[in-house]
Amino acid sequence: MTRWINVEVRHRIIVAGLWSAAAATLAVLALIIGIVLWNGLPMITWSFLLEAPKEMGRAGGIFPAIVGTVAVTLLAIIVATPIGVGSAVYLTEYTSESFLTRVIRFGAECLSGIPSIIFGLFGFIFFVIQLRMGWSVMSGGLTLAVMILPTIMRTAEEAVKSVPESYREASFSTGATRWQTVTQVVLPAALPGIVTGIVLGIGRGVGETAAVIFTAGSSLHIPTSVFSPARTMAVHFYILAREGLSMPHAYGTAAVLVILILAINVTANWLMLRFRAKTS
Amino acid sequence: MRARRGEALIERVLLFLALSAVAMLGLIAVFIFLQGLPIMLEHGPGSFLLGMRWAPTKGGFGLLPMILSSVIVTLGAMVIAVPLGLACAIFLSEIAPRRVANLVRPAIQLLAGIPSVVFGFIGILIVVPLIRNYLGGPGLSVLAATIILGIMVLPTLISIAEDAIEAVPKPYKEGAMALGCTHSQAIFGVMLPAARGGILAAIILAMGRAVGETMAVIMVIGNAAIIPQSPLDPARTLTSNIALEMGYAAGEHQKALFATGVVLFVFIMILNSVATLRVVRGDRR
Numbered sequence: 001m002t003r004w005i006n007v008e009v010r011h012r013i014i015v016a017g018l019w020s021a022a023a024a025t026l027a028v029l030a031l032i033i034g035i036v037l038w039n040g041l042p043m044i045t046w047s048f049l050l051e052a053p054k055e056m057g058r059a060g061g062i063f064p065a066i067v068g069t070v071a072v073t074l075l076a077i078i079v080a081t082p083i084g085v086g087s088a089v090y091l092t093e094y095t096s097e098s099f100l101t102r103v104i105r106f107g108a109e110c111l112s113g114i115p116s117i118i119f120g121l122f123g124f125i126f127f128v129i130q131l132r133m134g135w136s137v138m139s140g141g142l143t144l145a146v147m148i149l150p151t152i153m154r155t156a157e158e159a160v161k162s163v164p165e166s167y168r169e170a171s172f173s174t175g176a177t178r179w180q181t182v183t184q185v186v187l188p189a190a191l192p193g194i195v196t197g198i199v200l201g202i203g204r205g206v207g208e209t210a211a212v213i214f215t216a217g218s219s220l221h222i223p224t225s226v227f228s229p230a231r232t233m234a235v236h237f238y239i240l241a242r243e244g245l246s247m248p249h250a251y252g253t254a255a256v257l258v259i260l261i262l263a264i265n266v267t268a269n270w271l272m273l274r275f276r277a278k279t280s
Numbered sequence: 281m282r283a284r285r286g287e288a289l290i291e292r293v294l295l296f297l298a299l300s301a302v303a304m305l306g307l308i309a310v311f312i313f314l315q316g317l318p319i320m321l322e323h324g325p326g327s328f329l330l331g332m333r334w335a336p337t338k339g340g341f342g343l344l345p346m347i348l349s350s351v352i353v354t355l356g357a358m359v360i361a362v363p364l365g366l367a368c369a370i371f372l373s374e375i376a377p378r379r380v381a382n383l384v385r386p387a388i389q390l391l392a393g394i395p396s397v398v399f400g401f402i403g404i405l406i407v408v409p410l411i412r413n414y415l416g417g418p419g420l421s422v423l424a425a426t427i428i429l430g431i432m433v434l435p436t437l438i439s440i441a442e443d444a445i446e447a448v449p450k451p452y453k454e455g456a457m458a459l460g461c462t463h464s465q466a467i468f469g470v471m472l473p474a475a476r477g478g479i480l481a482a483i484i485l486a487m488g489r490a491v492g493e494t495m496a497v498i499m500v501i502g503n504a505a506i507i508p509q510s511p512l513d514p515a516r517t518l519t520s521n522i523a524l525e526m527g528y529a530a531g532e533h534q535k536a537l538f539a540t541g542v543v544l545f546v547f548i549m550i551l552n553s554v555a556t557l558r559v560v561r562g563d564r565r
Contacts (some may be wrong), residue, residue: 011462018375021367022384025438028431029391032402086297094291106556107302113485113552114308114545115492117519121541122308124526125315146304153301179290207395210494210519214526238397238495241404254398261393269386 033258040255043248049256053220057236058246062253064222068137068230071223072216073205075141076148081198083145084152085187092160093182112150116210119147123215135229140216147211148201155200159193159275160186192275196268203264207257209234233257312545316538328539334505336525336533343543345507349515350547352508353425353497354490360430361486365437366479372438373445374467392435400499403428408500417512420502426511428496433486440485444478445471484555491547494519518544 051061087108091101123143133139163186171181187194209232217229218239231239233253240250320328323341331342368388372381407427412419448471456466472479502514503524516524522537522544529537 007462007465011464014464014468015375018367018371021364022371022376025364025368025391025434026384026387029387029394031406032394032398035402035405036398083297083300086294087301090291090294090298094294104298104302107305109556110549110552111301111305111308113488113492113548114305115494115519115548117492117494117522118308118312118541118545118548120526121315121522121538122311125311125538126307130311146308149301149304177287179287203393207393207397209395209397210523213523234395234397237395237401241397241401242499250401254401257395258398261395262390265386265390265393269389 033262036251036254036258039248040251040253040258043252044255048252052222053236053249056245057220057240057249059249062233062236062249062256064220065231065233065236065253066256067222068216069206069232069234071137071226071230072140072144072212072232073202075137075226076144076205077198077201079142079145080149080152080201084149084197085156085194087153088156088160089182089187091157093178093186108150108153111146112154114147116147116208119143119211120214122146123211128215133227135215135217135219136227137216137223137230138226140212140230140232141226143211143215144205144208147208148204151201151204152194152197155197156190156194159190159197162193163189192271192278196271196275199264199268199271203261203268206232206260206264207234208232209238213238233260309545312538312541315535316540316542319532319535320539320542329543332507334521336529336536341536341539343518343521343540345505346516346518346521346540347543348507349422349501350491350517350519350544353422353429353501353515353517354487356422356426356511357429357433357490358483358487360427361433361437361490362483364430365434365482365486366441368434368438369441369445369479369482370467370472372442374463374471388435388438391431396432396493396496397499399428399432400496403496403500411512415512417510418502418514420500420514421512422501422508422515423511425497425501425515425517428500429490429493432493432496433489436489437482437486440482441475441479444475444482447478448474481555484551488548488551488555491517491551492519492544494523498523518547 048061049066050063052063053065054060087104091104095101120143123139123146127133127139127142128135133142167185167189168181171185176184212232213235216232216235218231218235219229220231221228223230233256237250237253237257240246240253319341328341328343329347330344331340332344333340333342334345368384372384376384403424407424408419411417411421411424415423452470452474453466456470457463461469497517498520501517501520503516503520504514505516505521506513508515518540521540525533526537
């Protein structure tokens with residue numbers, strides 16, 4: 001077999017190619033964040049953050065959208081966390097591998113693959129129409145809760161699983177029941193891992209548009225109760241950008257979103273590293 | 281005695297919670313199908329799946345342009361994402377020094393966290409004008425959506441493919457290198473073939489993400505409900521069809537959008553099930 005190029009040289013070329021693929025991916029990320037922050041940061045002032053929008057968002061600030069985002073995401077987390085953590089505890093502490101656990105895991109995996117627009121359709125017909133919640137923080141929050149449930153479930157399960165068996169044995173040997181062991185020993189030890197899942201869930205909620213726009217609505221008023229409609233920042237940004245209402249305000253909103261997502265990701269990573277260091 | 285009864289009750293409650301994910305999946309399926317299926321059956325599934333004309337207020341429910349556009353855009357995105365994503369996965373698991381990998385990995389996670397509306401916005405700002413100025417056409421096009429989707433699915437593809445490569449037993453690589461292979465020959469000749477099940481699953485799940493992506497696609501694809509004749513033509517995907525018209529649709533029109541949801545749901549469930557099949561993943565546990 002004739003080789004027109006030395007294998008060692010070929011190896012070097014391939015390695016260089018792999019480095020450049022990683023560099024290209026990072027460059028795209030840097031480009032996206034760079035453009036948004038470069039154009040958006042100058043917009044971010046206290047009045048932008050704390051004032052109501054004027055003229056449909058062409059002027060003024062984004063305060064109602066910030067309140068809407070916090071309300072919808074918070075509700076989603078409050079609903080999804082106990083369900084997700086409870087599921088994880090059941091799967092790891094109360095049962096062994098069986099047909100049932102496989103069904104539950106498959107269900108969660110499928111749920112995490114459902115596109116957000118389907119959640120939007122479902123939330124609209126189920127929460128908004130069927131349960132008569134209307135376009136509201138409630139409908140949006142519950143829809144988001146279903147959406148982030150698999151994330152919280154999976155991370156909580158990993159966290160609970162990584163608690164050493166000796167912790168449980170020690171607890172049982174003191175005469176503690178299973179539930180006492182779970183609440184007093186296992187969950188505290190798994191807490192950072194569980195919180196990581198919650199933080200990731202918050203990240204998904206904050207950035208979500210398609211599932212929220214048809215359930216929480218796009219009202220520009222500050223929601224006064226869980227049953228009033230709300231507009232999240234992602235929805236606000238989408239409307240500004242798509243309808244070309246105001247580029248500077250779109251950039252400003254995007255910058256707030258991106259900074260939030262950055263902070264959420266850094267927090268999640270920090271938690272995860274701390275958790276790994278502690279358990280290994 | 282009372283403690284034991286308490287424990288049994290707790291176990292029931294936890295089982296109930298654990299079943300909620302499956303229950304929600306079922307509920308979603310039931311409600312989407314209940315809304316979308318009757319109108320499909322009434323007008324004949326053929327008129328939906330094979331019909332060319334989308335005019336839902338005038339009895340035109342043809343979804344074929346949207347189905348084809350979704351397929352084209354998804355496959356196009358894979359042309360970009362598979363080589364780039366696999367290269368990144370190989371880089372992370374085999375080439376990168378630990379320090380570099382520990383920086384690159386969270387960065388790629390961050391890419392997954394960027395909201396899809398922001399991707400769409402960047403598409404409008406950069407990709408669309410580039411296409412319009414250098415390749416022609418309106419810029420809002422299949423190609424623009426393909427490029428944006430190709431980037432958006434990278435994190436999914438990279439993380440699952442990386443896991444698959446990491447899971448290849450160490451002796452495979454050591455054996456290959458002991459026989460005199462270079463590192464890259466060991467990667468491409470031995471490790472990738474051994475990890476092909478997981479890599480395939482990664483690609484299929486990435487396809488699921490691409491098919492389901494909505495907001496970014498709406499912003500860059502132009503949304504014309506026609507079968508695109510070239511990559512520079514505008515088109516409309518299943519997801520954008522729903523999101524565009526959901527805001528004002530009523531009656532049969534709204535039901536037709538749920539029917540679009542039914543088609544999308546079936547697509548996604550097929551992709552997800554294939555990806556979790558043991559045969560595909562090649563689990564040897």
